[in-house]
Amino acid sequence: MSPGEYDLLSIIPATPEEDEDILLSISQAFEREHISLQTPHQFAAQTLRTLLDQHAIEDSADDLILATLYIDQVHIKESPWKAQVAHAMTLPQAMLANWQQRGSGDALDHLGHPMAWRTAGYPISELVTLGPAELADSEAYDAVYRRTSPQVYGPDNQIELDPATFQRAVWDADLQGKYIGYLRRFWSQHESIYHLMLKGNVVRATLLQREEGSLSEAHAQLVLNSMMLHANTSWSGTSMRYFVDNPMSARHQVRPLQIHGYTATDIISFQKQGEDAVVLYIPGNASPLHGFASVQELREWIGHTCRDPRKRAVLASHFSRKDRRDGVFYSGVDTALRGLGAYPERLDDTTGLWSLSSTINLAASLYPYTFSRVRDAIKSRLYSDADYDITTQADYQRKQVAYGLGTATNVVGAIALVVPALDTVAAALGVALLAVGAGQMIAAKDATEVVQGGQRLAFGLLNALPLVGKASQLLAVRETLQGAALEAADIAEAAGQRELLQASDISPQADAGARWPLIAEFQTQRPVLDSLAPELRARLAELRVTREVHVSGGGKGVFVDDGKLYINLRKDVYRVQWLEHEQQLRICAEDDSAAHGPFITALENGYWDINLRFGLRGGASARELPVQDLPVQHVDDIQRQPLLPRIETTLALDDISEQSDGYGATVQLTRRQAQGLEIDQRIVEMPVWYDADAAAWRLYFQDLYLWREKLPLRDKVRWRAGSAEQYEQVREHLPAETLFADYRFPDLPQLPQSIEPIAREVHMIWVGDKPVPHKIAWKLRKNLDKGGYRFIMHLDNDPGVLETNRALCESLGIEVQDLREQDFFTRFNENDEGQGYRYFRNPQSPARNYAAAADFLRYRLIEEYGGLYMDVDDELVKLPVTPLNAAPHDVLLGGCYKMPWSGKVRVGNSHFASHPGNPVLKRMLQTANERFQLLPEAFLVTPRPVQEGQELNAHMQVISSLAGPDAFHQLLETTRPDYLSLIDYVEGHSAVRSEAYDALHRETLDHYFPFRLNGPAAIMPGSAHSWISH
Structure with missing residues (x-):
């Protein structure tokens, strides 16, 4: 079979x-599979054992606790002190959680900056819960302690392992991956x-x-x-x-x-x-x-x-x-x-x-x-x-x-x-x-509790309770409640009962026995219908039935009038059609014209709501996709664009095979089709893709459509291939499809509504003690030929080199700004936000790196002035005649490139654009300096490797993770996830495609990634960032 x-x-x-012909029981059959799987705890054990051995610590990792203490008046009173345990967990649990938190974890709170670890530790007299006033006089302290019973925290059981060392080991282990x-x-x-x-x-x-x-x-x-x-x-x-x-x-x-x-x-x-x-x-x-x-x-x-x-x-x-x-x-x-x-x-x-x-x-x-x-x-x-x-x-x-x-x-x-x-x-x-x-310590590495009445391992938080005479789990749960929890449950149950009663109410204005309209028909929440934009609401109203229709069904389901199907949405009636290939109802025009509205979906209570999946249902245009003026979201004071409604289509998967990289079908070709594909067989398994606009499968090779054809006198079907015209001739007579799956296109953000032109300025940086090389000067001259933009070179050079570079830039027509004469740079170079820059800029630093210094500076520069930042060796392929527009918190980007030191694909930071005062750029610089503070001393005192190989790659990975491409990409992933993933979708390469979706995606991509190589303002990265294009 x-x-x-x-x-x-x-x-x-x-x-x-009665089933005696096979002797293996269910239990025996599964036991024969010999299935086993390591626990993550076992994964952690080896790494931790190695770390502990390196520090001559013989204790088991499960007997060691990473703890954060808030020590009261530690700088005011003599020891011992009172303390509150903020966090405590065993080392394996900390590794499983990839625990990287310092102190309270809040950078804006003094408790988020713990005291330096010391071998002598801090004597603790008692563990208490500190009040707000006491916490204000307390300091945080991170350390590793031996497990005791009862648990104490003090010099006697503190382990000689700096928590920072442990956190670096956890970081490098990448246990989750x-x-x-x-x-x-x-x-x-x-x-x-x-x-x-x-x-x-x-x-x-x-x-x-x-x-x-x-x-x-x-x-x-x-x-x-x-x-x-x-x-x-x-x-x-x-x-x-x-x-x-x-x-x-x-x-x-x-x-x-x-x-x-x-x-x-x-x-x-x-x-x-x-x-x-x-x-x-x-x-x-x-x-x-x-x-x-x-x-x-x-x-x-x-x-x-x-x-x-x-x-x-x-x-x-x-x-x-x-x-x-x-x-x-x-x-x-x-x-x-x-x-x-x-x-x-x-x-x-x-x-x-x-x-x-x-x-x-x-x-x-x-x-x-x-x-x-x-x-x-x-x-x-x-x-x-x-x-x-x-x-x-x-x-x-x-x-x-x-x-x-x-x-x-x-x-x-x-x-x-x-x-x-x-x-x-x-x-x-x-x-x-x-x-x-x-972030709390759990007493043992495994859950070894037993279920009441049995002796089997208990795991999970959502276990069913013993019924003990109750008929359902709801009643069993209620039996365990008391006080405020029981009162809250009673209130929720009463509210639910009111909902059910309202759903069955008949309108008091209706005649006795009337079935419509209902109070519930007006009161039922319809998430999509109720949030429609005025434009779409007006388009939907154009399709409502204006003649008198006898409504039946109590406002639910589909009813028939004059041989046609209808539904009602509150007080309005709409004609609907059943689309077999979609297995769904769709609103259509009453007069049999080609005008169509949205699909509809039944709610759990039987009433209808609309289903906004426009544009992907058999030839609709991209303009039919929903365009809404939706509210901007604010996350940590950074604006994100809301995501558009899910854009989906339904695939008919009858006689389609799923493959590792897409879908396939066994197709019977004509002789001419086989010759065109240069294959000998007429019946062959071929890769196929789904055209969501045409609601049809198509061949990857040749511009052919596919359809299932029933064989004469046989209860079987076969796939045939042909032109679009041939497909249209037969599509209404094809065998019914029974196996469906929903496909969701990648989410798209709404294009920002409040946009302003970005300043037509190109800002560049040259740092160090060397003049600008001739080949870069040639690249600069080439870029200036594009015209229409003001080019500004910001110099931080030694005095002799400064004048040489100034003369070169001015001869090319580039405006020169001495950074040391700019107020923002003076502030930047004197306070904490310039600490990473100062280190890598300092000629005496062992790991001096002018490119890394420029990574820190570029974010502060564009935050100050706005405009386009570009590395000096990047090449402008084209610049648009019209200005580039952006919302206040947008960072406009280029393409993705493969990093040679790691092989990871990242959005490059060699060019980007923004308005001034963008908090995303401020966050980038702040995060970069926080990473810099965590660098181990060994890195800061070791010169940069000069020979290619693993050592140099590891060094460059650290540099990139501070303020370079890795840090740039990851920070955007955190602050602007609404649009960063747009670059991952490549038109024409998916197993499910839609020109309607692609058009909307392209428009959004052009806004956020204008500098990609096929974008409206393409920039070619220079030698510093010209990795393999992705």
Whole structure:
């Protein structure tokens, strides 16, 4: 049988005892796989042991604690002192969390600048919680201590290991990157059976929880029946064949959890059609199945769970990284979960009230390939979410590590019950994630608690509770509440009940028995419809039906009038069409013209909302893509542009094969087509791409469209190729498609609304004791020929060289500015923001590097004057006639290039443009100096290597990570993630393409990356940055 086909007899659930022809049980079959996986703790142990041996420390790393103390009046009173423990964790936990924090971690707080470490330590008399006044007189101190019971912190148990040395070792170890790489190798070895392990994990959890009493018999039977398994299924007594062969039940629905329109990777629900009971499955927990009497109970439980920040973070980790951050039409998952935790109160003035019923829903059924689709979603996250970069030690964002560990936790936790060897791994990963999130010491390296009533390893924060006579998990949770927590739950439940009552109210103005209009039809929240811009709202109004129509269905669903389909959105009626290839309804014109509106989607409560996926549905133009004047976002006082609504299309995947680099199809070619492709075979597997504008698959080679054609007298199809005209002739008569997948194009930021022209000035820097070389003078003369810009050379030279360079520049027509005569430079060179520049500029510095000094200076220079910064050896390919426009916090960029010392692709910092006073540039210089302060003494006293090789590459990596291309790229990634990733998308190279999307992407790319080689103001990097183009 081919994949997805089943013997008809296997559709009828047989009792396990009848399945005798295969002796291997489920348990035995999985045990034969010999699956094992190292814990991240084991990864950390080797690195830590080496570090401790280097410092002659014999203690186990698990017995050593990295702690931050706030010591009261340490400079005022004599010892011993009172102290508060701010943070404490074992060394393995600190390594797993990549702990780079100093003191409180707040650079603006005096406690964020701890006292220098000293071997004598500080005697502590008692550990207390200090009040605000006491904290004002306290100083922070970081040190490593031996574990004691009770725990004390003082000179007697302080270890002779400087925390800065430990942090550098953690930094260099790159534990997260190595573990994710190891995890990917694990995936490649087990991907072929991973979907069976996912299914096995659900079955194993059902049987264990039924036995221990955290899942009722009825709910357990619901889950097993969803997989066509008998209620008497046994882990050790049921055959593997019975487990594998039985398909999913068509009378049950297995649906992923949705939060505010975003679909979880692996949280799924089980429900029988027409019945209220539902079971929620949250993998990564020892007891992952939660039974509820209804979907509304499930919602209330999630709302209650979201009040706990740690549990909220665990829920969020089951959603993709791109969906967690805030967009525009839809806030991100993180914000939505915070809003649910605040319900029924408003979260804030920006996002308002987060209703349980409208925010928490269940997505479309995964039938029939349920666990294969969950596996594919997990794989997608493993290869996307874990792709993170470490930024700086001083401003390290621990959430980046949490993403990596969260992904690992999802992969392992989803199969930990079916593979007993993995439960300790899941426990260790969970502990690591808590260390990242809380910065608090956890007593042991593994979670060794036991579940009440059983003797198995407990892991995860979202375990089902023992029911103890209760019918559902919501009631079991409520039994544990008291005081303010119980009152909050009661208030939330009452608010939810009011929502349900309102949804069933009939308008008091309606006649008895009337079914429309409804109060609920007007009151129901429709996130997209309610936030439409005036322009789109007016276009939608043009399509509404103006004649009298008999509305039926109580305001929900589709109704028929005069043989046509209609829906109503509040008081308006619209005609709709069902598009088979999209498997979705779309608003259309009443008069049968070609005018179309948006697609529509049904909310959980049955009412309609619109689905803004314009422009990617069979030939619509780029101008149909939604253009909204959306509010600018402010993060840490830096403006970011909001992301446009998700741009998506739906792929029909029938008879399409997924390949490592795209998609393929077995195509039957004509003789002429085969000759044109210079191949002998007429039936051949070929790479294909999806044209989202035409809603058609196409060949990579030749301009041919593809379609599935049913063979005469045979229940089979084949792929044929032809021209666009041939495809249009047959597309209305093609076989129905049944297998679909959504594809989301990379997010695009809204183009800024408040823009001003950037000064038409080109600023350059020449630092040091040498005259400008002749070949650079030739390059400068060439650039001046482009005209239209004022060229300014800023010189910081020794007196004799200064006059030589001044004469050269003035002879070329370049304005000269002596930096030492400029007020901003005097301030820069005398205060902390110039410390990195002063070191690398100083001829007496062992690691003197004039290019590195210029890296520091360029950010301060453009922050002062604005305009275009350009290295002296860069070449202007073209300059636009019209000025370059930018928003106040935009940094306009060039292309990406491969760094020769690391091979990493980075946006170059040899040219960029900005308005003056840009806080992004201020942040760059501040961060660069913070990194400089953390440089080890060994680097500062060692001359720069002169021979090419690993030593020089390592040296240049440090230079680049201070204020060079690596630092530039990473800081933009932190402050302006809204547009930095635009450069990663290359038109015409994706397996899914759209000219409509490409046009919008190109317009946005031209604004933010005008200096790329194919941009409107192209600049060719000079010899200092002319790495391999990316």
